[in-house]
Amino acid sequence: MKVATHNLRCTECGAVITGDAVNSIFRCPDCNGLYDVIYPWSPNGTTAISNSNLPNPSALRWLWQERRTSTLPIDQSGVWRFRDLFPIVENPENIVTLREGNTPLYQMPQCAKAVGLDSLFAKHQGMNPTGSFKDTGMTAALSVAADRKFEWVACASTGNTSAAMAAYAARAGLRSIVFIPEGKIAWGKLSQSMDYGALTIQLKTDFDGCVRILTELVTRFPIYLLNSVNPYRLEGQKTPAFEMLEQLDWEVPDHIIVPGGNLANGAALGKGFIEMHHLGLIPRMPKISIIQAEGANPLYRWFTDANRIMRPVKADTRATAIRIGNPASWRKSANVIDALGGWCEQASEQEIALAKAQIGAEGVGCEPASAVTFAGLKKLVALGKVSPEERVVLILTGHTLKDSQYTIDYHRGELLTEAEKSQISDADQAQHTALRKPPIVLEADSDVVLHALQSHMKMTQHA
Amino acid sequence: MKVATHNLRCTECGAVITGDAVNSIFRCPDCNGLYDVIYPWSPNGTTAISNSNLPNPSALRWLWQERRTSTLPIDQSGVWRFRDLFPIVENPENIVTLREGNTPLYQMPQCAKAVGLDSLFAKHQGMNPTGSFKDTGMTAALSVAADRKFEWVACASTGNTSAAMAAYAARAGLRSIVFIPEGKIAWGKLSQSMDYGALTIQLKTDFDGCVRILTELVTRFPIYLLNSVNPYRLEGQKTPAFEMLEQLDWEVPDHIIVPGGNLANGAALGKGFIEMHHLGLIPRMPKISIIQAEGANPLYRWFTDANRIMRPVKADTRATAIRIGNPASWRKSANVIDALGGWCEQASEQEIALAKAQIGAEGVGCEPASAVTFAGLKKLVALGKVSPEERVVLILTGHTLKDSQYTIDYHRGELLTEAEKSQISDADQAQHTALRKPPIVLEADSDVVLHALQSHMKMTQHA
Numbered sequence: 001m002k003v004a005t006h007n008l009r010c011t012e013c014g015a016v017i018t019g020d021a022v023n024s025i026f027r028c029p030d031c032n033g034l035y036d037v038i039y040p041w042s043p044n045g046t047t048a049i050s051n052s053n054l055p056n057p058s059a060l061r062w063l064w065q066e067r068r069t070s071t072l073p074i075d076q077s078g079v080w081r082f083r084d085l086f087p088i089v090e091n092p093e094n095i096v097t098l099r100e101g102n103t104p105l106y107q108m109p110q111c112a113k114a115v116g117l118d119s120l121f122a123k124h125q126g127m128n129p130t131g132s133f134k135d136t137g138m139t140a141a142l143s144v145a146a147d148r149k150f151e152w153v154a155c156a157s158t159g160n161t162s163a164a165m166a167a168y169a170a171r172a173g174l175r176s177i178v179f180i181p182e183g184k185i186a187w188g189k190l191s192q193s194m195d196y197g198a199l200t201i202q203l204k205t206d207f208d209g210c211v212r213i214l215t216e217l218v219t220r221f222p223i224y225l226l227n228s229v230n231p232y233r234l235e236g237q238k239t240p241a242f243e244m245l246e247q248l249d250w251e252v253p254d255h256i257i258v259p260g261g262n263l264a265n266g267a268a269l270g271k272g273f274i275e276m277h278h279l280g281l282i283p284r285m286p287k288i289s290i291i292q293a294e295g296a297n298p299l300y301r302w303f304t305d306a307n308r309i310m311r312p313v314k315a316d317t318r319a320t321a322i323r324i325g326n327p328a329s330w331r332k333s334a335n336v337i338d339a340l341g342g343w344c345e346q347a348s349e350q351e352i353a354l355a356k357a358q359i360g361a362e363g364v365g366c367e368p369a370s371a372v373t374f375a376g377l378k379k380l381v382a383l384g385k386v387s388p389e390e391r392v393v394l395i396l397t398g399h400t401l402k403d404s405q406y407t408i409d410y411h412r413g414e415l416l417t418e419a420e421k422s423q424i425s426d427a428d429q430a431q432h433t434a435l436r437k438p439p440i441v442l443e444a445d446s447d448v449v450l451h452a453l454q455s456h457m458k459m460t461q462h463a
Numbered sequence: 464m465k466v467a468t469h470n471l472r473c474t475e476c477g478a479v480i481t482g483d484a485v486n487s488i489f490r491c492p493d494c495n496g497l498y499d500v501i502y503p504w505s506p507n508g509t510t511a512i513s514n515s516n517l518p519n520p521s522a523l524r525w526l527w528q529e530r531r532t533s534t535l536p537i538d539q540s541g542v543w544r545f546r547d548l549f550p551i552v553e554n555p556e557n558i559v560t561l562r563e564g565n566t567p568l569y570q571m572p573q574c575a576k577a578v579g580l581d582s583l584f585a586k587h588q589g590m591n592p593t594g595s596f597k598d599t600g601m602t603a604a605l606s607v608a609a610d611r612k613f614e615w616v617a618c619a620s621t622g623n624t625s626a627a628m629a630a631y632a633a634r635a636g637l638r639s640i641v642f643i644p645e646g647k648i649a650w651g652k653l654s655q656s657m658d659y660g661a662l663t664i665q666l667k668t669d670f671d672g673c674v675r676i677l678t679e680l681v682t683r684f685p686i687y688l689l690n691s692v693n694p695y696r697l698e699g700q701k702t703p704a705f706e707m708l709e710q711l712d713w714e715v716p717d718h719i720i721v722p723g724g725n726l727a728n729g730a731a732l733g734k735g736f737i738e739m740h741h742l743g744l745i746p747r748m749p750k751i752s753i754i755q756a757e758g759a760n761p762l763y764r765w766f767t768d769a770n771r772i773m774r775p776v777k778a779d780t781r782a783t784a785i786r787i788g789n790p791a792s793w794r795k796s797a798n799v800i801d802a803l804g805g806w807c808e809q810a811s812e813q814e815i816a817l818a819k820a821q822i823g824a825e826g827v828g829c830e831p832a833s834a835v836t837f838a839g840l841k842k843l844v845a846l847g848k849v850s851p852e853e854r855v856v857l858i859l860t861g862h863t864l865k866d867s868q869y870t871i872d873y874h875r876g877e878l879l880t881e882a883e884k885s886q887i888s889d890a891d892q893a894q895h896t897a898l899r900k901p902p903i904v905l906e907a908d909s910d911v912v913l914h915a916l917q918s919h920m921k922m923t924q925h926a
Contacts, residue, residue: 068531071710076567098826099567104539104592106561129567129590130828131864170826177916182904187875191867194874194900195823201915205907216909221916247534360658363561363633365593401594401864404654411657412650437657441645444668446679452664453640453684 005087008035008231011332019088024218026229034329035231036271037088043278055084057280064246078102079136079239085275086235088140094147096172098129100139101239105247108394110362111374114431115381118389121253122359123244126366126399130192132321133237133265133397134164138226140236142168145224151175154217155226156210160321160398163192165226170196177201177223179210188405189320208326228328234268241272244393245282253286254390257373257380259397260290260299260344261322263333269395270336286393287342289385290333291376293317293369294346299330303337303344318406318415319352321369321398343385347375350424350432353410357435360407365400411438468550471498471694474795482551487681489692497792498694499734500551506741518547520743527709541565542599542702548738549698551603557610559635561592563602564702568710571857573825574837577894578844581852584716585822586707589829589862593655595784596700596728596860597627601689603699605631608687614638617680618689619673623784623861626655628689633659640686642666642673651868652783671789691791697731704735707856708745716749717853720836720843722860723753723762723807724785726796732858733799749856750805752848753796754839756780756832757809762793766800766807773797781869781878782815784832784861806848810838813883816873817891820898823870828863874901 009016012033019037026035038044041054064082067075074080074092078101089095105123112120125133142165145153153169154177155161162178169176178193182202190200203210211227218225226233245252256273258266266288276282292300296315302308315325327333337344347355355378356371373394380386400407409415413436424432442448472479475496482500489498501507504517527545530538537543537555541564552558568586575583588596605628608616616632617640618624625641632639641656645665653663666673674690681688689696708715719736721729729751739745755763759778765771778788790796800807810818818841819834836857843849863870872878876899887895905911 065532069528071712098569099590102565104562127562127590127592131862167826167828170824180902187871188867190902191870192828192863195820195828195863195870196826197824197898197900199900200902201912202902202904203907203912204904209907213907213909213912217912220909221913249534357658361633361660363630363659365630365655365658399594399864400655400658401862404651404867407654407658408650435660437660437662439643439648439653439663439665441665441667444666444672444676446676446683449664449666449676449680450684 006037006039009038010034011036011335024225025215026225026231034229034332036332037086037231037235039087041279043274055279060084060281061250064242073097073099077139078243079139079236082239082242085242086140086238088232088235089143089147091147095143096146096168097139098135098167098171100128100135101243103127103240103243105244105393106362106364108359108362108364111358114358115378116388117381117386117392119391121391121393122364122396123240123393124364124366124396125240126370126396126402130160130163130167131399131402132160132164133240134160136239137233137237137268138164138168141226141230141232142172142174144232145174145226146172148224150222150224152177152221152223153226154179154214154223156180156207156214157227158186158189160402161226161228162190162198163196166193166196166198169198175199179203179214181206181210228262228264234264234271237265237268238272238275240395241269241276245276250282252282252284253393255287255289255342255386255392256395257289257291257377257392258395259322259369259372260292260333261296261324261327261369262329263290263299263327264329265395265397266290267329267332267336270340274339285340288336288340289342289345289376289380290337291345291347291372293319293322293352293372294348296323296325297346298325298327299333300344300346302330302334318349319368319372320403321367322372343380345376345379347372348420348423350416350420350428351375353415354428354431354435357410357432359396360400361435364396366396367398367400367402368406370396370398411436413438469500469502472501473497474499474798487688488678489688489694497692497795499795500549500694500698502550504742506737518742523547523744524713527705536560536562540602541706542602542699545702545705548705549603549701551695551698552606552610554610558606559609559631560602561598561630561634563591563598564706566590566703566706568707568856569825569827571822571825571827574821577821578841579851580844580849580855582854584854584856585827585859586703586856587827587829587859588703589833589859589865593623593626593630594862594865595623595627596703597623599702600696600700600731601627601631604689604693604695605635605637607695608637608689609635611687613685613687615640615684615686616689617642617677617686619643619670619677620690621649621652623865624689624691625653625661626659629656629659629661632661638662640664642677644669644673691725691727697727697734700728700731701735701738703858704732704739708739713745715745715747716856718750718752718805718849718855719858720752720754720840720855721858722785722832722835723755723796724759724787724790724832725792726753726762726790727792728858728860729753730792730795730799733803737802748803751799751803752805752808752839752843753800754808754810754835756782756785756815756835757811759786759788760809761788761790762796763807763809765793765797781812782831782835783866784830785835806843808839808842810835811883811886813879813887813891814838816878817894817898820873820895822859823863824898827859829859830861830863830865831869833859833861874899876901
């Protein structure tokens with residue numbers, strides 16, 4: 001007899017169903033809420049489980065470490081290495097992996113100093129195979145699609161989600177469709193999904209219209225929906241929390257700072273920490289704060305609204321990966337902030353640009369959306385919400401190569417508008433000036449070059 | 464008393480010097496040849512060493528595996544994990560790492576089938592932190608620069624080398640300078656080095672002029688030269704050979720296929736295999752074949768020239784990472800082909816484009832230069848130089864995000880000239896047609912979309 005390894009629970013009304021019983025749009029038929037995946041051992045799980053049946057923390061830690069020496073693809077994956085805490089696939093042979101995860105946790109000494117912290121870490125999810133954190137979720141959800149014998153998968157996205165979906169679909173031998181609005185097509189954002197063989201369909205409507213058509217399609221045809229409403233994506237996206245703790249030798253950080261766009265990522269990491277705490281893997285939980293761009297800040301508005309009402313906004317920011325005005329997973333992230341503590345902050349375009357340049361100058365680099373974390377951290381420190389001795393981890397979500405044009409425009413001095421530049425404080429302006437590195441043109445003469453280096457850069461000659 | 468851990472040997476005249484004695488341009492003062500790093504245990508090493516002093520193969524394999532469970536940064540690095548075989552840094556605290564290496568070895572079932580092999584692997588060096596294999600070399604050479612107390616580093620490069628140098632220099636707290644020719648600046652290629660804080664100097668000369676000025680500068684000022692003549696870069700670049708063998712459970716592959724540009728990479732991998740064989744880590748060596756673009760094929764010409772004379776060419780190919788007409792390290796690669804066996808082949812622009820699309824359609828992706836490996840493999844199979852049961856590993860050197868524009872132009876049908884298109888065989892044309900995925904525009908109506916999917920894609924409806 002098949003044993004159900006997991007259930008789905010509506011995050012709005014609490015209704016619980018089996019994984020098999022979910023509809024193709026991953027919405028609660030009663031209240032339209034999104035689902036979370038729950039297990040017999042989950043906090044507030046529905047199946048009674050005695051303590052003796054809880055996964056053993058020491059055994060898990062040992063097992064996860066041992067798998068790092070294995071050459072099996074699912075052990076080499078930094079997501080599936082933790083598969084004991086998300087048994088969502090019936091047949092492990094259906095797991096689709098590109099060796100995602102295993103992302104570095106960098107010390108950020110210069111950024112720490114700039115913001116007045118003793119130390120600062122960055123967990124760089126942009127080092128995943130397609131260059132963003134979406135891979136950790138897609139490996140999970142695509143494996144479920146393969147496990148359930150789907151041949152087609154689809155999402156409405158122009159960016160990192162479509163790139164990740166296309167790569168994992170190709171890997172699994174499934175066919176993938178990307179729906180985008182017609183109009184001025186952003187080819188750069190599509191290059192990866194085309195490279196990985198996805199079919200792109202431009203619909204004569206806006207983004208919400210694309211989501212509507214896709215929703216209709218998946219109810220009529222066996223197309224597996226991979227938009228962020230798919231709860232299995234979050235099961236993969238919670239694993240960086242486990243990996244981070246391993247990298248910190250299981251010493252719990254004080255504060256995790258996450259960029260906020262569609263708001264599934266903070267929710268997934270929060271779920272990971274809550275589960276680890278419940279299972280006794282960690283003795284306490286970190287705070288999780290979420291930072292949004294000023295131009296796409298519905299959660300920030302909700303957080304600072306006395307009545308706590310969520311109102312969608314018209315999104316506008318150069319941090320395209322978080323340019324979302326009506327985030328699907330806002331409730332999940334709101335629940336995490338409430339459960340773990342933490343704050344919601346926002347960052348302006350110039351603050352994002354400066355933070356990105358500072359992260360780049362550490363040799364790390366990231367896409368603009370990732371830089372809101374550091375921009376937000378500066379505010380949290382200034383407000384006294386983060387103190388100097390706290391251990392803070394920034395979640396960098398995308399690789400700097402995801403948006404080369406932003407970097408180019410910044411260093412050419414063509415990124416910010418005059419209005420934006422006029423809002424820059426003197427202190428920030430000094431940093432922009434030090435960090436901007438436009439090319440300089442010199443005669444092809446070593447004396448000229450030496451002179452330039454000596455006068456501008458205080459280089460000292462050989463003794 | 465300080466024990467010298469390594470020496471340098473001229474690859475042209477064989478002269479041996481200590482690492483400390485090398486000049487700042489890394490050229491033999493007698494014959495202008497390039498150096499290789501050698502150790503007491505090296506094949507043909509200069510210091511007599513008894514067998515009992517050779518590093519023990521079983522102990523090394525065990526040690527390298529154990530380090531994978533460590534949280535120490537130099538153990539987490541897929542390069543420094545193998546540091547026992549390149550003791551080039553005096554003080555390990557000076558090692559500069561971004562957790563490079565640990566790159567995936569992918570099975571490529573669709574490409575294998577397309578070329579008639581039983582199986583095929585791709586070692587994806589584009590999954591390194593800055594998106595190319597250059598990181599494995601830069602972590603080594605930058606660590607030497609830091610170890611020797613340099614404050615400035617420099618290279619002449621517009622592409623992957625400058626990106627890697629800038630990132631590692633920033634990480635080490637050193638300042639980096641990128642020299643490029645003045646003229647129509649390729650901003651895209653510079654975006655990463657600017658992001659990582661490098662200073663870009665455009666000189667009023669051509670690329671050779673940049674190299675000349677840089678060579679003058681490093682003899683007059685304490686600037687550490689990081690062009691590919693630096694022999695320490697190759698010590699890092701040999702480590703993917705070790706990692707690959709680990710991933711294959713120490714079963715030696717039959718054939719490694721490497722893109723050929725400046726030709727240091729094939730040389731470095733060959734050095735790794737030769738050293739492993741000499742130490743008893745592997746019982747035999749793979750062949751190494753090097754593939755060049757038709758428009759930048761000096762090694763191919765040398766290889767097919769009865770007199771074996773190296774003649775520089777004027778390079779022209781869209782595979783920019785290997786667009787090099789006068790490769791600095793050609794002799795080293797030629798020696799490796801002679802020592803290990805293997806061939807040199809070339810690939811046309813349309814063959815490269817097709818191979819890149821095929822690698823992309825496996826969900827893997829790569830920059831154009833990496834795709835020459837698969838294009839060349841097809842020829843080696845057709846010529847009977849690779850047989851169906853052989854275990855072949857393609858070395859993919861760069862991430863697909865390194866050249867998004869190439870991918871976009873390909874799928875828009877704007878990459879190849881009419882002359883290039885006219886040379887495509889019918890068989891290749893059928894594959895191009897199947898792989899090209901230009902977006903299609905449809906009405907925002909699910910019936911219209913379903914009809915399109917059913918008629919064009921043979922999708923079958925829910926039963």
